[in-house]
Amino acid sequence: MLPLALLRSCADHTFAPIISNMANLSFAECCFPAAFKTAQVLPLLKKPGLDKEQMSSYRPISNLTTISKMIEQLALDRLRPHLFKSPNFSRLQLAYRRGHSTETALLHVMNTVYTAADAKKITTLVGLDISAAFDTIDHDVLASRPESQFGVVGAASSWLQSYLCGRQQFVRLGRHLSPMTQYDCGVPQGSVLGPLLFTAYVSAVGKLIESYGVSYHQFADDTQLLVSMDSTNTTPAIDRLAHCSAAVCLWFLQNGLQLNADKSEVVFFGTPAQLRSAANITTVNVARSTLPVASKLKSLGVTIDSNLRFDCHARNVAKAYSFHTCALRHVRSLLTDDVAQTVTCSIIASRLDCCNGLLSGAPAATFDKLQRPKQPPTPGHCFTRYTGFR
Numbered sequence: 001m002l003p004l005a006l007l008r009s010c011a012d013h014t015f016a017p018i019i020s021n022m023a024n025l026s027f028a029e030c031c032f033p034a035a036f037k038t039a040q041v042l043p044l045l046k047k048p049g050l051d052k053e054q055m056s057s058y059r060p061i062s063n064l065t066t067i068s069k070m071i072e073q074l075a076l077d078r079l080r081p082h083l084f085k086s087p088n089f090s091r092l093q094l095a096y097r098r099g100h101s102t103e104t105a106l107l108h109v110m111n112t113v114y115t116a117a118d119a120k121k122i123t124t125l126v127g128l129d130i131s132a133a134f135d136t137i138d139h140d141v142l143a144s145r146p147e148s149q150f151g152v153v154g155a156a157s158s159w160l161q162s163y164l165c166g167r168q169q170f171v172r173l174g175r176h177l178s179p180m181t182q183y184d185c186g187v188p189q190g191s192v193l194g195p196l197l198f199t200a201y202v203s204a205v206g207k208l209i210e211s212y213g214v215s216y217h218q219f220a221d222d223t224q225l226l227v228s229m230d231s232t233n234t235t236p237a238i239d240r241l242a243h244c245s246a247a248v249c250l251w252f253l254q255n256g257l258q259l260n261a262d263k264s265e266v267v268f269f270g271t272p273a274q275l276r277s278a279a280n281i282t283t284v285n286v287a288r289s290t291l292p293v294a295s296k297l298k299s300l301g302v303t304i305d306s307n308l309r310f311d312c313h314a315r316n317v318a319k320a321y322s323f324h325t326c327a328l329r330h331v332r333s334l335l336t337d338d339v340a341q342t343v344t345c346s347i348i349a350s351r352l353d354c355c356n357g358l359l360s361g362a363p364a365a366t367f368d369k370l371q372r373p374k375q376p377p378t379p380g381h382c383f384t385r386y387t388g389f390r
Contacts, residue, residue: 004066023071030158036068038180039169039188060135062169062188072192075159079152079193083200088149090206095220096195102300103355105219109226109299110358112215113269113308116228122270122278124241126225126286127297129263130252133221134198135186138256139164142187142201150200163193185256195220205251212244219300223248231270231277242285249287261289267297268306275306302355310362314369321348 007015026032039062050057083089084097094100094108109125116123143161146152152160167188171178187194199220209216215226225244229237249259266284268275283290296305296312303313324347332340352370359366 030155032163037167041171062190069192086150090203093199093218121228122231122274123228127265128223129260130221131258131260134189214244231274245287261287265297266291267294314366318369
């Protein structure tokens, strides 16, 4: 495996002709190089605080060669426009698309919620949890779906089948290596083509959800169901949501994916008066499992509370940037003022800017949690608010 620095330094006259010839030959022969089908899997803890002894606490990240990713990128540039123009591609799948982000996805969800609130309706949101979504996709189904639903035929279809078949992987943890194994399902997490193939694989579920009159939102493997209902007559909407979630669960099973109904979440959104009128509803049937109605839900890194004040999200952000600014105190004496300002803005301002469009219209008390500390800085404190250091 060639170092990336060497590839960059000698790209123009040495490696560029070789790589371009290799890529052209791969597409002409409809064959992905077998030498690039081996992945080194690095298990990363999904969230801090999870049980390190449980395998489900880890996310398997596949480290692939740089040249492999270059060839994948060339294929991606040709496939992506074709798939996105297809009417069969889910219009509400906002992941891995230019001009879309987690913020635009959440703004779409909140627009649905606010519109329903203006119409004096409560919105029920169900966050579905899919187990190991990227790792359980059936290769035979995945290879045939671009052809059957998106018109990817001929050489392009053959090349995709070659890209998927015959893959190997091994796990590396420190100095320890596992035996090499083949895998016949899933797309590598860390590949270039994997995310696009996954979104194409699950696009069909969008039409299924719409057939039940339920709104939805997708961001990669994150799927949310939304239904608005009259607080005085919630039974029809709740029943429709139960039938829809059961159908979605069945679709996932038929396509090699596992929906964890017990780990899914349900939350009601609305005004305080609307929420009080629906206070008697404490559970909702989701995919044949009875789930309690929660007071908040974390989606794409943002905690959304049922009364839409975003208090919990503001506290989490304030806690995060307070931790980092306190940590920076230990190196403050080693940094110039300009460097200290740059480091602070890169760490703190990035957290404040993330999805801050959702806070439009939030109460002043929510902004106060982000604007100023709870108590005046003590002598020798290394920062003032989030804008820099003393």
